[in-house]
Amino acid sequence: MTALAALIRRDIKIALRVGGGALIGVLFFLTVTVLMPFAIGPDLPLLARLGPAILWLGALLASLLTLDRLFTADHEDGSLDVIVMGRTPLELACAAKALAHWLAAGVPLIAATPVLGLLLNLDAAATSAVALTMLVGTPALTFTGMIGAALAVTLHRGGLLLAVLVLPLSIPVLIFGVAASQAAITGPLSFGTPFSILCALSLVSFVVGPFAAAASLRHGLD
Amino acid sequence: MFSGLDFEAACGEALAVVGPNGSGKTSLLRLIAGLLVPAGGSIGLEGGEAELTLPEQSHYLGHRDALKPALSVAENLSFWRDFLGGATGNVSECLTAVGLGHATYLPAAFLSAGQRRRLSIARLLVVRRPVWLLDEPTSALDTAGQKLFVGVMREHLASGGIIVAATHTPLGIEARELRMGGGK
Amino acid sequence: MTLIDLANPSKFLALTARALPWLAGATAILLLVGCYQAAMAPDDYQQGATVKIMFIHVPNAWLSMFVWGVMSVAALGTLVWRHPLADVAAKAAAPIGAAFTFLALVTGSLWGRPMWGTYWEWDARLTSVLVLFLMYLGLMALWRAVEDPSRAARAAAVLTLVGAINLPIIKFSVDWWNTLHQPSSVLRMGGPSLDKAFLIPLLVMAVGFSLLFMTLHLAAMRNEILRRRVRSLQMMQASQQAA
Numbered sequence: 245m246t247a248l249a250a251l252i253r254r255d256i257k258i259a260l261r262v263g264g265g266a267l268i269g270v271l272f273f274l275t276v277t278v279l280m281p282f283a284i285g286p287d288l289p290l291l292a293r294l295g296p297a298i299l300w301l302g303a304l305l306a307s308l309l310t311l312d313r314l315f316t317a318d319h320e321d322g323s324l325d326v327i328v329m330g331r332t333p334l335e336l337a338c339a340a341k342a343l344a345h346w347l348a349a350g351v352p353l354i355a356a357t358p359v360l361g362l363l364l365n366l367d368a369a370a371t372s373a374v375a376l377t378m379l380v381g382t383p384a385l386t387f388t389g390m391i392g393a394a395l396a397v398t399l400h401r402g403g404l405l406l407a408v409l410v411l412p413l414s415i416p417v418l419i420f421g422v423a424a425s426q427a428a429i430t431g432p433l434s435f436g437t438p439f440s441i442l443c444a445l446s447l448v449s450f451v452v453g454p455f456a457a458a459a460s461l462r463h464g465l466d
Numbered sequence: 467m468f469s470g471l472d473f474e475a476a477c478g479e480a481l482a483v484v485g486p487n488g489s490g491k492t493s494l495l496r497l498i499a500g501l502l503v504p505a506g507g508s509i510g511l512e513g514g515e516a517e518l519t520l521p522e523q524s525h526y527l528g529h530r531d532a533l534k535p536a537l538s539v540a541e542n543l544s545f546w547r548d549f550l551g552g553a554t555g556n557v558s559e560c561l562t563a564v565g566l567g568h569a570t571y572l573p574a575a576f577l578s579a580g581q582r583r584r585l586s587i588a589r590l591l592v593v594r595r596p597v598w599l600l601d602e603p604t605s606a607l608d609t610a611g612q613k614l615f616v617g618v619m620r621e622h623l624a625s626g627g628i629i630v631a632a633t634h635t636p637l638g639i640e641a642r643e644l645r646m647g648g649g650k
Numbered sequence: 651m652t653l654i655d656l657a658n659p660s661k662f663l664a665l666t667a668r669a670l671p672w673l674a675g676a677t678a679i680l681l682l683v684g685c686y687q688a689a690m691a692p693d694d695y696q697q698g699a700t701v702k703i704m705f706i707h708v709p710n711a712w713l714s715m716f717v718w719g720v721m722s723v724a725a726l727g728t729l730v731w732r733h734p735l736a737d738v739a740a741k742a743a744a745p746i747g748a749a750f751t752f753l754a755l756v757t758g759s760l761w762g763r764p765m766w767g768t769y770w771e772w773d774a775r776l777t778s779v780l781v782l783f784l785m786y787l788g789l790m791a792l793w794r795a796v797e798d799p800s801r802a803a804r805a806a807a808v809l810t811l812v813g814a815i816n817l818p819i820i821k822f823s824v825d826w827w828n829t830l831h832q833p834s835s836v837l838r839m840g841g842p843s844l845d846k847a848f849l850i851p852l853l854v855m856a857v858g859f860s861l862l863f864m865t866l867h868l869a870a871m872r873n874e875i876l877r878r879r880v881r882s883l884q885m886m887q888a889s890q891q892a893a
Contacts, residue, residue: 250548254537261536263797271787278780282827286772322530325501326589329521330550362759363770363780465501535797569888575797576888 247332248340255344266348273306288365295364296425310349314393339454346386373428381421384446387453394457398464480629480641489647491632499526524597531586535575553594560591579606600631673865680858687851707757709859717747722814725807737803742870748786774828
């Protein structure tokens with residue numbers, strides 16, 4: 245347990261210090277969201293209708309782009325070798341790294357949602373619905389995205405390839421995240437159904453993500 | 467890469483893996499460390515703790531130092547102590563032992579290549595592991611650092627440890643040679 | 651006293667240590683007087699008491715652009731004249747500029763609230779300020795991304811100058827985009843038609859906030875110089891061999 249706590253603490257520290265990328269994700273989220281009205285037009289009712297979709301897309305891209313370095317940074321400086329050899333199962337170590345990433349880069353996205361909701365003319369109920377679905381849904385993005393991040397180590401490539409690999413995997417999260425937010429704002433669907441499916445997706449990703457990432461890392465080291 | 471290789475090392479013994487570039491020294495060490503999967507054959511540790519695998523009882527000191535420049539020297543070392551677990555030592559004592567006591571609270575980014583190597587050697591000291599796998603361990607070290615490292619290795623062997631080191635230069639300790647390449 | 655004399659960080663520290671209390675005092679007095687006058691100013695017949703937000707909003711909006719100007723001059727100082735304090739000035743100004751821009755955004759949104767019925771309207775002026783705010787944040791992220799300040803300085807200087815050239819283009823595009831969709835904005839600052847009762851407090855506040863910027867900027871530059879000294883001391887300590 246101390247081993248996992250140490251790993252989480254280290255990753256959060258690195259993300260928040262100079263050179264760390266935690267807050268750049270939020271900045272990206274902010275910029276993408278602000279860009280949307282320039283393409284759509286400053287039509288407030290329309291923005292309010294599209295708001296949840298815009299916020300979810302922004303959060304999806306922001307959390308994926310920051311995942312890029314999740315394992316490659318450790319691979320480049322040799323830390324990954326030592327982590328693989330450690331007595332902590334690699335699956336748990338991967339899960340701890342993903343959790344640390346979510347705490348440092350995912351939670352700020354959720355915290356920024358109310359401000360961005362204001363820009364998109366969402367009322368308080370709609371904003372809290374979006375924030376709630378993100379709180380439940382963004383872990384799923386991180387934990388599926390980590391599979392791509394682990395593959396990036398094997399392939400010696402990150403960036404766009406990672407996005408191409410992982411974006412299709414995150415479609416279900418996008419569908420049910422936006423559906424749940426829309427259900428809370430306009431109906432007619434009940435909020436509970438898509439929201440429970442979103443929770444289920446997150447829970448499944450907690451299991452699948454670490455195992456797939458660990459398997460990929462074990463075979464990808466050379 | 468290579469085949470037909472058969473060797474063993476006993477407690478308190480050092481094995482120097484020598485051979486030209488590309489003969490597979492690094493690959494051999496990574497095989498023992500469990501970082502590569504062998505195409506055939508087996509590697510094992512007799513004795514030791516029964517429920518742990520060989521990599522879990524080994525230290526691997528590769529070409530890269532496994533350090534984070536954003537963290538302080540002490541933070542780097544205490545992370546590895548907490549993460550690797552098992553029998554552990556005192557962080558500040560180990561830093562003093564490798565001559566980095568003065569830099570304890572400085573960011574690792576400020577260290578020179580030799581100092582970074584000393585810090586990764588401190589990892590071997592702060593967590594106790596019977597098997598040390600060393601890949602060109604002394605390449606970045608100055609004369610004083612090499613002398614210090616010889617002392618560290620002697621102590622490890624005296625306490626019943628095993629060292630397998632890939633090297634071009636003499637290790638400075640009594641070591642059996644395992645020559646690789648050249649028709650093997 | 652010329653710019654060359656100021657190039658020596660120790661002289662700069664000594665000089666600013668003497669100047670800062672006076673500057674801070676002048677800032678406090680001007681801002682207090684300005685606030686008092688603003689509070690005493692009559693309500694607008696259309697906007698009521700909300701018009702008083704103007705006394706905060708306008709100086710902040712003015713400074714949000716002025717600070718980028720200061721950073722652009724500093725960027726030239728870094729790239730062309732290689733003045734040793736230029737990148738210190740540029741780095742210290744960015745968070746302060748971002749803070750003024752943020753205040754301009756918040757006050758603008760509060761000002762618009764009674765008229766728009768929402769806290770945010772994609773009004774041309776406010777939107778340009780929002781884009782400026784994003785650029786400040788991007789610049790701060792750039793400063794943070796590189797550990798070695800002198801290496802970050804070049805990149806930040808180039809970005810600042812590109813931003814300075816781009817800002818009018820962005821402003822023009824946003825205006826054009828906005829008029830495409832809706833009639834002109836609610837936040838109008840009738841320049842010459844502004845009543846004297848408003849103009850004098852506004853000027854006092856503008857000067858007060860400008861002095862506030864100078865005070866904060868000099869203090870932040872001092873901090874940055876000291877931070878770099880600590881950094882080089884640490885590097886010296888790291889290179890020491892253990893006894």
